Structures are given as C-alpha cells and as structure tokens.
Amino acid sequence: MTPNALPLVLAGPILRRLARERLTLWIAVREPVQLRLTLVCGAALPQSHLLALGGAGCRLLTAGTRLHYLLIDLALEELLPLDRWIGYTLALRPLDTDDAGWQDWSDWAPDLCYPGRSSPGFVLPSRVGALLHGSCRKPHFDGSDGLLEADRLLARCLGEEPETRRSADAERAAHEALPTWPSLLMLTGDQVYADDVAGPMLRAIHQLIARLDLPDEPLAGMERTGVVNAQSLYRHPAGFYRRETLLPRHRRNYALMEVLFGGVEKPVFTTDSAHNHLITLAEVLAMYLLVWSPAPWQGISLEPPPGLDEASHALYRTERLAIEGFIAELAAVRRLFAHLPVAMIFDDHDITDDWNLSREWEEIAYGHPFSKRVIGNALLGYLLNQGWGNCPEAFAGQTLELLQQSLAAPGSATHEDCIERLLGFDHWHYSWPTTPPLVVIDSRTHRWRSESAARRPSGLMGWEALTDLQQTLRGQPAVLLVSPAPIFGVKLIEAIQRIFTWFGQPLLVDAENWMAHPGAAHAILNIFRHPRTPQHFIVLSGDVHYSFVYDVELRGRIRGPDIWQICSSGLRNAFPPRLLDVLDRANRWLYAPRSPLNWFTRRRHMRVVPRKPEGTPHGRRLLNGSGIGLVEIDAEGVPWRIRELLTDGRCVTFTRRESESRWD
Structure with missing residues (x-):
C-alpha cells in the first residue's frame, strides 16, 4: 500500500486546554504540514492564524516516516468571547504543495461537523455550568461507548442556541430540559488498556505500524526466547494471546509475571489476564491512533493471523465482533473531541495493571530492563497523546527533545534516558x-x-x-x-x-x-x-x-x-x-x-x-x-x-x- 493511501489526518483534531487568551489543539498527520487556523464568532471578523511547524504556537514531533504529531498551543492577541459559539476551521497544506493544496476539515473529515453548523466549534464558558466525565474505555468490551452518548448530547444541545444560558433557578425548575453546553470532557483514567488488548486490535496495530513505517526497537532481557527486537516479537508464535510466556526467567519471575501481566486470578474483582500486553513503543503509538479515530482503520484487515489454536480462534471471533462495533462508533468520538476541551489523566491500565500499587511492585517492575521498558513505553505514549495537551508548558525544553530522539531511535540509550526521566517526572x-x-x-x-x-x-x-x-x-x-x-x-x-x-x-x-x-x-x-x-x-x-x-x-x-x-x-x-x-x-x-x-x-x-x-x-x-x-x-x-x-x-x-x- 502506498503512503498516499493513508489519510492526511490520522487522528484529531482534539481540543485540549482552552482559555480566553490561549487555544490548545492536538492532531496526528501523515506528513509535515503547514496549518491555518481560522476562528469565527458571530458577525465579528474572523481571526486567521498561519502556523509554521516548529514556530511559536505549533510544535512538531515525528515518530516515523508517516506519523507526525502537532500540538497547537496558540497565544491569542484578541481575547475569545465568553458563552458564545466560536466556530473554527483547521486547514492543512502538505509542504510539497502550493497554495492550491490547502485541505480543511471537509476534505479529511467530512463528518466532523454537527448538522446545521458550517464548521466545528466550541463554547468558552464564564463558569462551568455542566461537564461530562468518565473512565475505563475498553475497545473489546461487549457493549457500546459512553462517548457516543456524549456526542448525541451535543447534537441535541445544538438544537437550542448554545449561547443562551438560563439562570440557576430556571435551570433547577426545568428538570427535564437539556443542560447548557458542557464546559469540558474529563477523562479520569484508563483511556486505553495497554495491558488488555484484543487479538483483532493487536492485528490492526501491527498492520498500522508497517503502514506508518515506524522504526524497529531493540528489546533487552528476552534473548532466551529469540525475541531481540520489535519485528521478531511481532513474528513470534507466542506474539498473540501468549505473550506472558515470553517473560524472562530469573529468580523472581513469578512476581514479575504477577506484576506486569496480571498472571494471578483475582477472586473478588475478577480481571482477565492480559495475554496481549503492549510491549513496544510503536505498538503503544498505533493503539492510540486506533482508539481515537476512524481514519487509521482504512485499509486494515481484521482477518486472524496464522498459527492460532482452536481456542484462540474462537476468542478472536468473539473479540472481532466487539471491535467492529467499536470502529463503527469512532466517527462520533472524533467529532466529540473536536467540540469540547478534553482533560485527561492516567490510571493504571493506561500503563499496566496495578501500576505502582506497592513498594514491592515498584522494586520488581523497575528492577528488570524488560518490564521497565514496557512501562516506560506506555508512559511515553501517554505523554505524547494525553499529557502534552493537559499542560504544554510542563513538557517544554529537554523533555520534548528527549522524546523526539526516542521516537527517532527507540531502544537507544537516549530512549532509556527518556524513560528514566519520565519515571521521575513529578508534574503529571x-x-x-x-x-x-x-x-x-x-x-x-x-x-x-x-x-x-x-x-x-x-x-x-x-x-x-x-x-x-x-x-x-x-x-x-x-x-x-x-x-x-x-x-x-x-x-x-x-x-x-x-x-x-x-x-x-x-x-x-x-x-x-x-x-x-x-x-x-x-x-x-x-x-x-x-x-x-x-x-x-x-x-x-x-x-x-x-x-x-x-x-x-x-x-x-x-x-x-x-x-x-x-x-x-x-x-x-x-x-x-x-x-x-x-x-x-x-x-x-x-x-x-x-x-x-x-x-x-x-x-x-x-x-x-x-x-x-x-x-x-x-x-x-x-x-x-x-x-x-x-x-x-x-x-x-x-x-x-x-x-x-x-x-x-x-x-x-x-x-x-x-x-x-x-x-x-
């Protein structure tokens, strides 16, 4: 498949922290682009901002030949109005095209806009009158997505004028009325399940890694299994549903299995063992794209990989039905993220089950290079996809420089240095x-x-x-x-x-x-x-x-x-x-x-x-x-x-x- 078969925008735009004087927005793209952000509010003249990569207000991080992350953190000269609908258009132009090459949301995400609106938009509230919040979003759960309900709520809210705000007394009286436009969406943990991945999702992750041309990653501590790098892991017979068998053998291997892969059955609060735990940095990055956007699923096959036994085949078929339902709802999730400022924080499954539960857990998990790498890769993925937009200034300077070098050369000494820095980072x-x-x-x-x-x-x-x-x-x-x-x-x-x-x-x-x-x-x-x-x-x-x-x-x-x-x-x-x-x-x-x-x-x-x-x-x-x-x-x-x-x-x-x- 040629690079052009990938959509230009792989995920996003996701609104992040918003204030009257500042706008933060995250997006993942196939190739470096120039950006033009236009803000429109009522009859006022549009504000147009042309953003150069690496310049003020737009930071670029490159993870592979065909995966680039952009964080727009734009200081505004003119304050945004409060309690009014603000439409925005994000236009992108690949660097190798002329001025005729601009593409806006209608080109790369025609379903991004709600009916009756000419562009995506948001409302900056004078106070928080309503908010949405939730946690624990597992793609292969047999059911629908709460984020889809949030998207439906916004569609209903747009049936009324979002600029109109009732008094508190009127709100209380209208018990069955729709809420005011929610001020934010708070995701309180487990936005991804790095430690519990369905077989069809892992199959899609590996295909997307190849399409994005993400770099290989040397792996330490697994030599006895023949796994020396990411590619040998992906080809290994135990790569699907049996990853816990690849754990290194050492004196406390039983504890490492318990800590990292949930190898112990939990009799009171039951949790399935995580036999498809994400390991490499590329797997983590691909997972985020696939859970937040329908775009990277284009061209992905969910046919099972070769070599599965009968029990694994049966599990794969069940999980495939759930994943297909998950994919069908992703367009609504992308639309929701483009209209509400999204705040995020990790919990354990964003990294691994029972993360840092006890001092013993930490001594075991961080005392072996393999488990430390697995945890570190998930933490790098969290920074890039979640933490960055929460508070961009917390990650300025050396942290982002180390992150960029790690993305370019996973498994290098710089990658290990970056993991060490993030494990000691204290401003999440x-x-x-x-x-x-x-x-x-x-x-x-x-x-x-x-x-x-x-x-x-x-x-x-x-x-x-x-x-x-x-x-x-x-x-x-x-x-x-x-x-x-x-x-x-x-x-x-x-x-x-x-x-x-x-x-x-x-x-x-x-x-x-x-x-x-x-x-x-x-x-x-x-x-x-x-x-x-x-x-x-x-x-x-x-x-x-x-x-x-x-x-x-x-x-x-x-x-x-x-x-x-x-x-x-x-x-x-x-x-x-x-x-x-x-x-x-x-x-x-x-x-x-x-x-x-x-x-x-x-x-x-x-x-x-x-x-x-x-x-x-x-x-x-x-x-x-x-x-x-x-x-x-x-x-x-x-x-x-x-x-x-x-x-x-x-x-x-x-x-x-x-x-x-x-x-x-």
Missing part, C-alpha cells in the same frame, strides 16, 4: 483556570510508600504532593477535584481489600483506595477540613467499573465542607452484574445507618448520604452499565443535578436519600 498533575477551577491530581506516581512492609499498598499520594495540593486549593470557594480512584468509596469493598491486604495479598483485590493507607487518608481528610480550603468540593472519579454518588459531610469542632463524591465508570466497561448486586446488597445491610457493624467501624466523623440511581431496582445504590456522567453545577459551585447517560438509552438521575445517611 495540573489545573485549568475554569470557574470553579479544575484540579487534576496524579495518584499513580506520587505514592506514599509503606516503610514497614513492602507488600502493603502505597498511599495514593505522598505527604509532599498532598501538601502541594493543599496550597493549590487555598482561597478557592469551590473546586472540581479529579481523583481517578474515588476518595470516598464503598465501605464493604474497602473492608474486603483491607482483609486481603492483612493476609499479604493486595494484588488479588486491587487494594487501591484512599483509606487503605492511614497516612494518606489522614492527610486528605485534613485538607478537606482546613478552614482555608474550599467549602464546596466536587470530586470526580472513575476506576471501579460502576457509578455512584455520595454526599459527604465532615464533622468536628466546626462543620467541614460540602463534598460530592461522583464516580462514573466505565465508558465502555462494566462490573460483573451478579457480583455487584451481591456487594451492593451486602453493603446496604452491613453498613445501614442502624447497623451495629456500622457503629463499631466508625472512624472518621463523616456523614455519608448515598444517592439512589432512579429507575433501578429497589435499594440499589451502585449503577452498573457503560455510560458517561453528566454533572450540572450552579453559580456557587454546587451540583444541582447529577446524571448518568447510559448506552442503553436511559438517563439516570442520582437522587439524595436523607433518611439513609450514616456516620462513618
């Missing part, structure tokens, strides 16, 4: 200057490691990171705080995790919750109680594969802030239904307000009011099913309506049940 967290401000924490690399026992779960944030967070929050009346794992979780599930941790088996139950580490739990609760931190906290979380809402009040000598723990998970994933039903029922019985067990386990002077997802079976508090969260917020920073848009067409509202409040 970020804030956006919205009203209320969006504060996104890194709960994966700022861990509070146990000094007493290496197997004990680490705290989700260390003392220094929590101190910095407190300084960030000081003086704010309200905040949107993003924690990938819920800060206030389901009490029974946390109790089960504590039991398994006590027996020295935290990996068996993903024992990662804020209350699992006494130091981290005490510190985060003290931040909430501090008199100079916000009085209204909206905590957005994911991770757990079910959705729930708790209203939390912290009591002490003085009344603490109002906290809403809002969990939406997953976008394209779900919890085993029967198991969740058992856990939900048991949690309500064992920790009911009048339950003796609840009284005996009270520790933190918290009043917790669970919300009921309306329309679900009697008593249910945990909502299962793929979808996306929709939170509507008043001028004081208080969520007045919390809903989940499910892929089965239901719109479920979480209703406060005062009579079910309990002390914890």
Whole structure:
C-alpha cells in the first residue's frame, strides 16, 4: 500500500486546554504540514492564524516516516468571547504543495461537523455550568461507548442556541430540559488498556505500524526466547494471546509475571489476564491512533493471523465482533473531541495493571530492563497523546527533545534516558483556570510508600504532593477535584481489600483506595477540613467499573465542607452484574445507618448520604452499565443535578436519600 493511501489526518483534531487568551489543539498527520487556523464568532471578523511547524504556537514531533504529531498551543492577541459559539476551521497544506493544496476539515473529515453548523466549534464558558466525565474505555468490551452518548448530547444541545444560558433557578425548575453546553470532557483514567488488548486490535496495530513505517526497537532481557527486537516479537508464535510466556526467567519471575501481566486470578474483582500486553513503543503509538479515530482503520484487515489454536480462534471471533462495533462508533468520538476541551489523566491500565500499587511492585517492575521498558513505553505514549495537551508548558525544553530522539531511535540509550526521566517526572498533575477551577491530581506516581512492609499498598499520594495540593486549593470557594480512584468509596469493598491486604495479598483485590493507607487518608481528610480550603468540593472519579454518588459531610469542632463524591465508570466497561448486586446488597445491610457493624467501624466523623440511581431496582445504590456522567453545577459551585447517560438509552438521575445517611 502506498503512503498516499493513508489519510492526511490520522487522528484529531482534539481540543485540549482552552482559555480566553490561549487555544490548545492536538492532531496526528501523515506528513509535515503547514496549518491555518481560522476562528469565527458571530458577525465579528474572523481571526486567521498561519502556523509554521516548529514556530511559536505549533510544535512538531515525528515518530516515523508517516506519523507526525502537532500540538497547537496558540497565544491569542484578541481575547475569545465568553458563552458564545466560536466556530473554527483547521486547514492543512502538505509542504510539497502550493497554495492550491490547502485541505480543511471537509476534505479529511467530512463528518466532523454537527448538522446545521458550517464548521466545528466550541463554547468558552464564564463558569462551568455542566461537564461530562468518565473512565475505563475498553475497545473489546461487549457493549457500546459512553462517548457516543456524549456526542448525541451535543447534537441535541445544538438544537437550542448554545449561547443562551438560563439562570440557576430556571435551570433547577426545568428538570427535564437539556443542560447548557458542557464546559469540558474529563477523562479520569484508563483511556486505553495497554495491558488488555484484543487479538483483532493487536492485528490492526501491527498492520498500522508497517503502514506508518515506524522504526524497529531493540528489546533487552528476552534473548532466551529469540525475541531481540520489535519485528521478531511481532513474528513470534507466542506474539498473540501468549505473550506472558515470553517473560524472562530469573529468580523472581513469578512476581514479575504477577506484576506486569496480571498472571494471578483475582477472586473478588475478577480481571482477565492480559495475554496481549503492549510491549513496544510503536505498538503503544498505533493503539492510540486506533482508539481515537476512524481514519487509521482504512485499509486494515481484521482477518486472524496464522498459527492460532482452536481456542484462540474462537476468542478472536468473539473479540472481532466487539471491535467492529467499536470502529463503527469512532466517527462520533472524533467529532466529540473536536467540540469540547478534553482533560485527561492516567490510571493504571493506561500503563499496566496495578501500576505502582506497592513498594514491592515498584522494586520488581523497575528492577528488570524488560518490564521497565514496557512501562516506560506506555508512559511515553501517554505523554505524547494525553499529557502534552493537559499542560504544554510542563513538557517544554529537554523533555520534548528527549522524546523526539526516542521516537527517532527507540531502544537507544537516549530512549532509556527518556524513560528514566519520565519515571521521575513529578508534574503529571495540573489545573485549568475554569470557574470553579479544575484540579487534576496524579495518584499513580506520587505514592506514599509503606516503610514497614513492602507488600502493603502505597498511599495514593505522598505527604509532599498532598501538601502541594493543599496550597493549590487555598482561597478557592469551590473546586472540581479529579481523583481517578474515588476518595470516598464503598465501605464493604474497602473492608474486603483491607482483609486481603492483612493476609499479604493486595494484588488479588486491587487494594487501591484512599483509606487503605492511614497516612494518606489522614492527610486528605485534613485538607478537606482546613478552614482555608474550599467549602464546596466536587470530586470526580472513575476506576471501579460502576457509578455512584455520595454526599459527604465532615464533622468536628466546626462543620467541614460540602463534598460530592461522583464516580462514573466505565465508558465502555462494566462490573460483573451478579457480583455487584451481591456487594451492593451486602453493603446496604452491613453498613445501614442502624447497623451495629456500622457503629463499631466508625472512624472518621463523616456523614455519608448515598444517592439512589432512579429507575433501578429497589435499594440499589451502585449503577452498573457503560455510560458517561453528566454533572450540572450552579453559580456557587454546587451540583444541582447529577446524571448518568447510559448506552442503553436511559438517563439516570442520582437522587439524595436523607433518611439513609450514616456516620462513618
């Protein structure tokens, strides 16, 4: 297949951080291009910006002969208006063409625009009146995509004038009305599953690597298997569904398998073993393109590779049906990303399962060159595809220079240096200057490691990171705080995790919750109680594969802030239904307000009011099913309506049940 058979735009455009004076946009293209960005708002004269590669406002990174990443981070001379539709046109011109070679969105993504609009666009809000959030998007999950529901919501919103904003009182009265245009889309973790890849997806990844002409990568630590580089890995008989057999043999190989490939069955929260874990940098880069855009799927064959046994063939056929459904919805996902500013943060599956769960996990995973490379490659992919647009200035200078050299020569000493730098990087967290401000924490690399026992779960944030967070929050009346794992979780599930941790088996139950580490739990609760931190906290979380809402009040000598723990998970994933039903029922019985067990386990002077997802079976508090969260917020920073848009067409509202409040 010739290079011209590839579409010019491979993925994007994806809107990232937006402000009145700055616009950030990410795009992946087949070849270097010149860009022309035009902004149009009402009758005002269009703003046109011609951007040269490598110049001010446009950074280029090249990963292969036919894969180039562009991050537009444009400082605007004229401030963008608030609460009005701003249309934009991104035109591209390959460098080897003349002025007649300009191509805009109608040439390379004719379905990028919503009906009734002449271009893509966005709304820059004076305050956050509504937002969408979700996590855990697994392509081969047997179901639809919550991002598709978000796209449908935007299409319905455009039936009304997005510039029109109701007062808070009018919004409350119109309970069934559409929300205001969402201010942002917050993806709270597991945007990709690097550790759980379907066979058809891996088949597509390898074809795309060849089409993009991504460079080969030498691999250390696998010589006994005959795998010395990426190409020998792709051809290896164990390359599909049996990658865990390629692990190097050494004294603690059992632990390395457990850490990296999920080789241990988890009896409480079951997870399939990840037999197609991404290994090379090229695999990670191709995966991102394939989960965010329909364009790179053009010309890809999903026929199974040779050499599969009967069981693998059967699994491949099942996964293929799910992947074909996933592909069919990607055009809507691309359109959504082009219309809302998208904020992202990693959780474990963006890198590998149970990433940094304990000090023992880190010592094993980073102590071997093979596992360190696998983790490092996923982290490089996260930086390039997700982290870069969250806060571009955090990655300026040497970090991007090392990244470019690593992309050009994966497996080189520079590549190893880049991985080492990113493993020690401490600015994955970020804030956006919205009203209320969006504060996104890194709960994966700022861990509070146990000094007493290496197997004990680490705290989700260390003392220094929590101190910095407190300084960030000081003086704010309200905040949107993003924690990938819920800060206030389901009490029974946390109790089960504590039991398994006590027996020295935290990996068996993903024992990662804020209350699992006494130091981290005490510190985060003290931040909430501090008199100079916000009085209204909206905590957005994911991770757990079910959705729930708790209203939390912290009591002490003085009344603490109002906290809403809002969990939406997953976008394209779900919890085993029967198991969740058992856990939900048991949690309500064992920790009911009048339950003796609840009284005996009270520790933190918290009043917790669970919300009921309306329309679900009697008593249910945990909502299962793929979808996306929709939170509507008043001028004081208080969520007045919390809903989940499910892929089965239901719109479920979480209703406060005062009579079910309990002390914890």
